[in-house]
């Protein structure tokens with residue numbers, strides 16, 4: 393049902409991310425060979441691919457954490473590699489990034505973790521406003537009672553959700569999720585997948601979700617891409633790819 | 649045939665030797681270049697808001713609390729031992745009354761600053777290297793970067809400022825405790841009032857001793873903070889990377905402390921000739 397909606401949705405809308413012929417090599421090891429893709433406004437694109445194939449590298453290029461060797465990478469119609477550090481910082485407040493390993497600041501409490509980007513970016517000065525935003529963000533991920541805990545006191549799934557809350561508190565227009573459900577039990581995975589969907593519908597944000605988790609892909613995706621040896625080998629909706637004529641594509645959807 | 653093999657072998661050996669030299673030189677120059685760039689970046693961030701007073705105070709507090717007992721004990725022993733060791737020599741010359749003055753000059757000029765700086769390099773430098781290193785490895789620094797929060801400003805500036813201002817204070821504290829150690833040592837066998845001891849100790853100290861000795865401690869602090877941060881901030885990935893960052897932060901900053909000390913001595917010498 394979701395996918396039907398989305399086929400209708402992604403007709404002629406502007407792209408918020410546009411990548412053309414992107415290439416990245418690490419000391420002779422070509423990770424991304426020729427990547428072209430786009431993400432439209434309020435669209436969820438799921439990227440599948442084997443471990444170590446370069447999915448994380450690709451989305452790190454989008455926020456300028458890794459510099460690509462060649463090709464064009466535009467976010468909101470601006471070339472990322474042409475930005476100076478100030479412009480890049482402004483862009484980064486509009487693009488949320490959820491790390492594969494959570495990357496919670498382990499010397500800070502959950503509250504301070506959420507407060508940090510708000511305070512440092514001078515988005516809000518009023519402490520009441522900041523507090524209410526923190527509470528709202530934690531309620532969104534149903535973890536309000538963890539507000540005064542340290543990251544080391546949280547379970548893996550809780551950390552993931554706090555990571556999501558910390559990213560969402562800046563109300564980004566684009567969200568990049570790096571394996572948001574990996575290592576979680578099916579129930580929590582589904583909760584997070586639903587959360588991703590909810591964020592998309594509520595705030596009209598666009599996202600790229602990297603995932604091995606088929607259920608998550610099914611719930612969240614409008615479109616899917618399969619990354620293999622440096623290029624996108626297949627594109628389509630979840631149903632299209634699952635029922636693909638290509639045996640190789642179908643192999644990604646085998647559950648046993 | 650035999651000769652040929654020998655020749656080839658020697659040639660290969662030479663090549664290996666040569667490339668090994670190059671690697672050392674390369675890493676040295678790379679490190680130097682990286683550290684210089686990092687220093688420039690530090691000064692650029694230093695004057696850029698937001699100013700993190702709270703984080704600065706937290707770091708300064710942490711530095712003080714973590715090193716106070718260690719420096720206290722070491723300084724006390726240094727003063728005590730230095731006095732006990734010098735005592736027989738001074739007694740031989742009948743110059744026992746110069747003992748406090750001699751000890752105080754060596755403590756204030758050299759031993760206090762260097763010992764304190766080395767302890768701090770070991771304790772604080774490695775701590776900063778490991779902390780920032782593990783933040784790099786667990787992508788916390790990347791996370792700060794992608795939320796537009798400028799981690800260089802938040803993490804590095806506060807820590808370097810904290811070490812720069814805390815080391816001089818710690819050196820002052822170490823000097824005082826060393827004096828007390830010396831006083832105790834003298835009173836182990838003889839009796840000398842604290843007042844007389846202080847008079848004798850402070851008498852030979854001039855501004856020429858105090859100013860260069862104090863100025864160099866700021867540089868010691870700066871070097872410890874900067875090198876620790878640099879090593880941690882650009883730590884290699886993996887647990888091993890964190891260990892390496894902590895380790896090389898200590899090794900390099902200890903070395904740099906001696907180099908700064910050498911330069912400071914030369915400069916102090918020059919200026920004393922100039923002013924006299």
Ligand SMILES: Nc1ncnc2c1ncn2[C@@H]1O[C@H](COP(=O)(O)OP(=O)(O)OP(=O)(O)O)[C@@H](O)[C@H]1O
Pocket residue numbers: 418423441442443444445446447448449450492
């Ligand atoms: N900073 C880096 N320096 C050198 N090589 C890197 C770097 N980052 C990634 N790589 C290499 O790029 C390749 C792709 O890594 P990446 O982290 O993108 O994989 P991935 O698709 O996200 O895998 P996983 O699903 O396991 O997270 C790997 O072979 C990795 O060794």
Ligand SMILES: [Mg+2]
Pocket residue numbers: 447448449492570
């Ligand atoms: Mg990855």
